Amino acid sequence: MTHRIARAAALTAAAALVLTACSSNDSSSEPAADGEVSGEVTMWMYPVIKDEAASKEFWTGVEKDIEDANPGVDLSIELQPFAKRDEKISAALAANSGPDLALVTPDMAATYLNVGGVLPIDDALPESERDAFVPSSLKATTFDGKLYGLPIFQNVATNVVNTKIFEDAGLEVPDTWDEVLEAAPILAQKGIAVMDYAGTTEQTLNLSFYPFLWQAGGTVFTEDGSDIAFDSDAGVEALSFLVDLYEMGGLPDEAPTASINVDGSPWAAGKVGIHTNGLPAEVEPLRAAVGGEGVEVALPFENEERVTFGNPGLLSLTSINKDENRAAALAVLEYLATPEFQTELSVASGNFSPRTDVPAPGEGADYETLQEVLEFSNPGEPSPAARPVMAALAPYIQSALRGDLSPEEALDKAAAEARAILERS
Numbered sequence: 001m002t003h004r005i006a007r008a009a010a011l012t013a014a015a016a017l018v019l020t021a022c023s024s025n026d027s028s029s030e031p032a033a034d035g036e037v038s039g040e041v042t043m044w045m046y047p048v049i050k051d052e053a054a055s056k057e058f059w060t061g062v063e064k065d066i067e068d069a070n071p072g073v074d075l076s077i078e079l080q081p082f083a084k085r086d087e088k089i090s091a092a093l094a095a096n097s098g099p100d101l102a103l104v105t106p107d108m109a110a111t112y113l114n115v116g117g118v119l120p121i122d123d124a125l126p127e128s129e130r131d132a133f134v135p136s137s138l139k140a141t142t143f144d145g146k147l148y149g150l151p152i153f154q155n156v157a158t159n160v161v162n163t164k165i166f167e168d169a170g171l172e173v174p175d176t177w178d179e180v181l182e183a184a185p186i187l188a189q190k191g192i193a194v195m196d197y198a199g200t201t202e203q204t205l206n207l208s209f210y211p212f213l214w215q216a217g218g219t220v221f222t223e224d225g226s227d228i229a230f231d232s233d234a235g236v237e238a239l240s241f242l243v244d245l246y247e248m249g250g251l252p253d254e255a256p257t258a259s260i261n262v263d264g265s266p267w268a269a270g271k272v273g274i275h276t277n278g279l280p281a282e283v284e285p286l287r288a289a290v291g292g293e294g295v296e297v298a299l300p301f302e303n304e305e306r307v308t309f310g311n312p313g314l315l316s317l318t319s320i321n322k323d324e325n326r327a328a329a330l331a332v333l334e335y336l337a338t339p340e341f342q343t344e345l346s347v348a349s350g351n352f353s354p355r356t357d358v359p360a361p362g363e364g365a366d367y368e369t370l371q372e373v374l375e376f377s378n379p380g381e382p383s384p385a386a387r388p389v390m391a392a393l394a395p396y397i398q399s400a401l402r403g404d405l406s407p408e409e410a411l412d413k414a415a416a417e418a419r420a421i422l423e424r425s
Helices: 003-022 052-069 085-095 106-114 135-139 163-168 177-188 209-215 233-247 280-289 323-337 339-349 365-376 386-402 407-424
Strands: 039-045 073-079 101-104 150-154 158-162 193-195 272-278 295-298 312-318
Touching: 039 323, 052 073, 052 323, 052 339, 073 323, 085 101, 085 106, 085 312, 101 106, 101 323, 106 312, 106 386, 135 150, 150 323, 150 339, 158 163, 158 280, 158 365, 163 272, 177 193, 177 233, 177 272, 209 233, 209 386, 233 386, 233 407, 272 280, 280 295, 280 365, 295 365, 312 323, 323 339, 386 407
Parallel strands: 039 073, 039 101, 193 272
Antiparallel strands: 101 312, 150 312, 158 272, 158 295
């Protein structure tokens, strides 16, 4: 039996579960008289599979499988570009025309929920199935106790180490903040930064400052999302850690404005020991840039906590979906939640699955460590104000690294702007 046939069989069983669940959900439509799920569903998918031809072939096959298993479902999977995704989905919601299902990030889901743009999908993922998912992937899409998105793939970022640098200096690879601070002056004497940092304001803080904030035990927002929390003692500790490292030569000279480019970077020149917040797709280019040997994937640093950024790709049910098509949309989501489908998507895209019963998309030490890193992933803090708050904070982080402001001053000034943004949102 091929994977697709197996998946189709799994969907047939899944559809029965959907019908049972939907019959008790006021927002769901009733199945057809013969018990068959029916309805029209449009899904907007994005370049999760980077090769355009391979992406088209894969999703065309998925569309056919679902329709074969559910003859009453008319599914259209439309491939969209990532560019201006948020704007296009927002415009569709405002016009009440567009996709029933759309691939979004956790903060996008939070924003759309704030304006009534997404609907709960609890019926598509029974409680019995939720234990199979990485807890943070479901937390990222849970608001007021309800699920507003199905995780179908999982991003993760962690440290990538040039082990030769540490071996040559007679040092163990740092695992904690204290060990980083101990190694920094020793390597600095050799003209080597213990780690890099992408301080450009164009870089998402999810892949620069926020992991250090979380490692210090801090958060961007308070737990209920009503206030800013990055100006806490933990926030000052995290920014002070970076500033102290920079002052002692533990970060490259260009760290305050650096991007994540590999070519021509201090890493490529053999002048950086640890590339922080590296994505899986970066590992091989980083390895090749220093000669192909001695580069290993490592766990994120530990301080108060061991944590890194890793958010799921979510398929959300939009408010465009009509009652008469609700059961069909939920059946599609049930299918996309199965381990059979998520295994195929993982292999085709090279991404990890949020399901713990789906293997890594490859073999070897890199994938084994990255799979372990999923346990420490933080999806960020979903908030309608997440992106504008990030934009307000980033320049102040940069100012502190340059020495223009102390960590306390930088975070206080940023927090004042961020609180004004939060009040408006």
